[in-house]
Amino acid sequence: MGTSPDPLFVLRGSDGPINTLQFCSGSSTEPFILSGCGNGLVQLWNLQTRRLQSTVEVHDGNGILWANMIDNGKFISQGRDCRIKCWDLSKGHCDVISTFSYDAAGFCQCTFSKKANMLAVPGKEPSVVDIYKFETAEKISSLVPIEGARALGMVMRMKFVSSSEDRPCLLAGYEDGSIALWDISMVKILNRVKVHNESVMGLDYSISQRRGVSGSADDKLSSWFVNEAMEIKCETKLTLTNAGISDVNIRDDDRILATAGWDSRIRIFSFKKLKPLAVLCYHRDTVHCLAFSTLQGYPGLLAAGSKDKHISFWSIYNDL
Template structure:
């Protein structure tokens, strides 16, 4: 018989609002950190050794924080995206909590940004714009626009995206309201391939670059994976039927072994990435799970999975850490 799913290692409480987004930072000499963004505009910086918030950052005019990331290889350099249509750059070094720069995107949707550090000190940022079908790619230090990506046909609102570095240069995969996924060549500013895996809006997607395979989720019960072949063409791959509909977010662990999904049914689901084999249903939350994140810890025995929920709690799990 298979082992029952584990309980959380611990729960982080005190966000004071629904937890919309999570980001781990486990590098450097300091303690492992987890950044969380709340529905009331706060960013909590959690010290995972003490399991307490080291800092609480207030910005975005009390609007929801929907995406967070670190850059320049530093725990002190943080970027946040809020529903006030702004991106904020933070300097958290030496106890500071200063917004050093910001960008007004004009975007009113829920599409999260995507950050690509193409080389040390140089980062590309893809963000939604006031034109709800458009992706703008900017050089982050100067906010200089590199390109604007907009489909020629009507695909509806931009819903989700992921940018990464391919051999030929940066590429971006974008999911749209009509269920379409488009693979874009960022340097050439044109679409490489179209795919429509599901008829519903692409609520979330993720791509595992090493395996050249991605996955998308929607309000339906189906998860659909797809591949990027040698001609940079999207091809349907595996699909899996879930018990209940609705996925808010999904993340593939960096080693390409497991996938975690944040469910509208309050559950976290874990799948084997190779064949989308269901492995576990993690149950703790009393409301919809909005976000999942895997830690980037170098020690495989210290790998963690975190989930943020509408119930204002963050659950932290140790699961398949040595698989």
């Protein structure tokens, strides 16, 4: 694989570890990246000037777990204070416009479905996921494994996987290393498979390919697919040099994926066969989060946030 390339550029000046990243646009065509920090700050960085645009404390000093763009410059944030907030970035700065509280155990990130207008939130009991209507903050249902609310351990990662409003589905990764496919309308597990020996720490899924990839506290990167019978079938397991993956992100074109390592490394693989392509070395501590850009002028740009408070940007294999 050769030596590691240098990052395209690096953003410094964050006040805390970077827990979540999101590419977005502001009031015009200006491209931004939003970062959520471990000390409760949301920071908005201008990608053209490569400077910090604004900093807002939106969760009263509690760490930011997750942020997600909805549309028209509106974002959702999740904090360790067990609150979900929606804010408006259309004027180039953060204006909180709504908030609601939830009961939660652990530190699982929420996930949002724009098509179904649903938000999946970790529940009060470890294995439970609560489903909310986003606009009204009304709880629709609680997804409780038939084995019990604590049987699978904490829910660790979630992702909506259905593109249909009439049958929204959710993938959930658990502390016991299993991944379950939930039918939200029927409030039941369609299939559950143990894909790791340790907690599922990161997962991503391509709806068009019906394939997903997950990383764990163990030393395996696993790929799997969902067949027509809505069964999860294991496909490939790749042994990593060092154990521990914080995040997995598939690029929008389904050609490559990136993993965030506890060993401070970012690893690039082909999505089709999990062939190792590159190891990116810059950070000095755990890489917590990854994001691929779909912004005009920045297609395929990879951003990585780390415990070392830096955000690195990489442009590789964009001609695949």
